[in-house]
Every structure is written in C-alpha cells, then in structure tokens.
Amino acid sequence: MRIKDLDQLKVREDVFDEITLLALYKMVNKGWISAIGGSISTGKEANVFLADRKEEQVAIKIYMTRTANFQKMQNYIAGDRRFINIGKTRRDIVFAWTRKEFSNLKRALEAGLAVPKPLVFDRNILVMEFLGEDEIPYPQLRVAKIPDPAVVYASLMESLRILWQTAKLVHGDLSEYNILYGGGKAWLIDMGQAVTPDHPHSIIFLRRDLEQLNRFFSPLCETMVLIEAMRQVTGI
Ligand code: ADP
Ligand code: MN
Numbered sequence: 434m435r436i437k438d439l440d441q442l443k444v445r446e447d448v449f450d451e452i453t454l455l456a457l458y459k460m461v462n463k464g465w466i467s468a469i470g471g472s473i474s475t476g477k478e479a480n481v482f483l484a485d486r487k488e489e490q491v492a493i494k495i496y497m498t499r500t501a502n503f504q505k506m507q508n509y510i511a512g513d514r515r516f517i518n519i520g521k522t523r524r525d526i527v528f529a530w531t532r533k534e535f536s537n538l539k540r541a542l543e544a545g546l547a548v549p550k551p552l553v554f555d556r557n558i559l560v561m562e563f564l565g566e567d568e569i570p571y572p573q574l575r576v577a578k579i580p581d582p583a584v585v586y587a588s589l590m591e592s593l594r595i596l597w598q599t600a601k602l603v604h605g606d607l608s609e610y611n612i613l614y615g616g617g618k619a620w621l622i623d624m625g626q627a628v629t630p631d632h633p634h635s636i637i638f639l640r641r642d643l644e645q646l647n648r649f650f651s652p653l654c655e656t657m658v659l660i661e662a663m664r665q666v667t668g669i
Contacts, residue, residue, distance in 0.1 A: 449495070450497070450498065450499060452498055452524065452556060452557060453495055453497075453498075453556075453557060453558065455556075456555050456556040456557060456558045457469070457495075457558065459555060460553070460555060460558065460560070464487075465486060465552075465553050465555075465560060466484045466485065466486050466491065466493065466560060467484075467485045467486065467487070468484060468485040469482055469483075469484050469493070470482060470483035470484055470485070470490075470568070471483050471568075473492060473570050477500060477502070478496060478497060478500060478502060479494050479495060479496045479497065480494070480495050480497065481493070481494045481495075482495070483563060483568060483570075484560070486552065486560065489563075490563045490568065491552060491560050491561065491562065491563050492549060492560075492561050492562070492563040492564070492570075493558060493559065493560050493561075494534075494558070494559045494561070495557060495558050495559075496527050496530060496531055496557040496558075496559075496625075497527075497557070498523055498524050498527045498557055503523050503526045503527060503530075505626075506526050506527070506529075506530045506625075507526055509533075509605070509625075509626045509628060510526065510529055510530070510533065512628065512632040512633045512634065513533070513628055513629060513632060514629070514631070515533070515536065515629070516529055516532075516533060524556075524557075527557050528556050528557060530625050531554050531556065531557050531558065531559050531625075532554060533625055533627075534551075534554075534559055534623075534624055534625035535551045535554040535559055537602055537624040537625070537627040538550070538551040538561065538624050539551050540600040540601070540602055541596060541600045541602060541621065541624065541627075543600070544595050544596065544599040544600035545595065545599070546592055546595055546596060546600065546621060547592070547618045547619065547620045547621065548620060548621050548622065548624065549561040549562040549563070549564050549620065549622060550562040564613050564615060564620055564622070565615065566615070566616075570613070571613040571614060571615025571616070571620065572613065572614060572615065573609060573610050573611075573612065573613060573614075574609040574610075574612040574613065574614050574619065574649070575608075575609035575610060575649070577613075577614035577615075579614060579653070582650060582653035582654040583654040583655065585614070585619050585650075586646070586650045586653075586654055586656060588618075588619055589612070589619055589646060590646075590657070590662065590665060590666070592619070592621060593607075593639075593642065593643070593646075593666045594665060594666045594668070596621070596627075597630060597639065597666050597667055597668075598666075598667075598668055601629050601630055602624075602627045602628070602629060602630075603627060603628055603629075603630065603632075603635050603638045603639045603642065604621060604624065604626075604627050604638075604642050605626040605627050605628055605638040605641075605642065606623060606626050606642075607621075607641075607642035607645050607646060608645045608649070609645075609649045610623075611623040630667075636663075639663065639666060639667070640659070640663065643659060643662045643663060643666070644659065646662075647659065647662070
C-alpha cells in the first residue's frame, strides 16, 4: 500500500492503533518509508511487515503498546544501565524497548555479526534491513533446510562468543524461532531483550540461550557440553 495521507493508513486501523498510525505517518513524512507491504509475522507483542524505503525493501517491526508484556520488559530494562530514567507508563516502556532493540542490533552489527541492520526507529516502530530474497523472508532455523548442521552450530557458537566479548551482549531469547537461515548464513534476530554482561541475570540468560541451542542441534550434530560452551563464549 502506497501511503499518501493519514486516511490511507487508517484503513488498516484493525492492526494499527492510534500511536502506531501517527508514528508511521511521521516516518512516511520524513521519507523513512514510502509504502507498507504484506505482513511477515503477527506475534503477541509485535507485528513485522515488509515495507519500501527508497529503492530498498525493509522490515518494520511494530511493538503493540496494548498487548506487549510490559512487566517482562520492565524486568529486562531494570538491570540495564543504558536505560535509567525512562518513565513508567506502558508507552514509555514500549518505546524504550524499541530503542533498546535498535541499540542492541547496532552493537551486534558493529561487532561484525549477522543481524538485520537497524535503520531508524521512532516510538514503537523499528525499521531494519529485510532478510530475504524476492519479498520472501528467510526461514526460521526451525523450518530451514540446513545442509551442514555442525558448521551452522559452530558458527552460532562463534556468534554468541563475539556477541558476549565484543558487542557485550547476551541475546536472552535465543531459539530456532529467533534465528533465520538464508544466503548460507545463520542470522540472529529479535534482540529487544538482549542485556549487557553486567546485568544481574546475564549468566542465567546465557546458559538458557546455550541450552536452547544444544536442544535444537543435539539431534542434528555433536554439541558441546554446557559448561564448555559457557567457557568458550565468555572466555572465562
Ligand atoms: P517477535 O518474536 O517478538 O514477534 P521477531 O523479531 O522475532 O518478533 O520477528 C518475528 C518474525 O518475523 C521472525 O521470526 C521472522 O520470521 C520475521 N522477521 C523479523 N525480522 C525480520 C527481518 N529483518 N527480515 C525478515 N524477516 C524478519
Ligand atoms: Mn521472535
């Protein structure tokens, strides 16, 4: 759908609430996006759409202020020194969460990791690189055809090591749903909840991420003993 005015956006009021409509409209006015395409994913907390930005295709993730699990969001934000004084309302938390995902993706990208490049954000909307080809998003790892699981497992272990040691982040919600596989690479996505290693729960999150990775890969290839995997990632 081409967007020329707010009325056009209101056609989709079923999916976009008032805050989202305004944020989208602002993005169109600033030239950050020019059209909204089909839905890529509808989740409990966020919807992801294909969109046009200049000649490129991008993915826009819209956090829903109404249904977001903002108690969980608060817990993750609370231990993070990057996010003090953000305000207390539901909207404040969701906006901070969007900013947090943007900044996490940026840190991961700067560390050289395969993540969608974050482009811009506003309020509850994050615009990022679209991972896919010909408008088809890369599949989630859980349904992807993986030619050599041992190689992909090793590359993900190395990604987690770089994420911890260079980007200084723990993903915190790693699973075969939050890894896309395409173009011969495994991509980490959905980084809103990622925290820094000085977060009080960072080690617990890291252990859970590694357990998830091992659970998925253990029927497919040899995996590392958990304690060894923890050592490899943290370097301790
Ligand atoms: P959530 O799980 O909170 O709903 P995600 O960030 O995991 O949000 O996105 C949901 C789904 O949308 C992903 O599993 C993936 O299939 C798709 N998706 C998300 N970001 C992109 C992207 N940049 N490019 C292509 N597909 C994406
Ligand atoms: Mn997800």
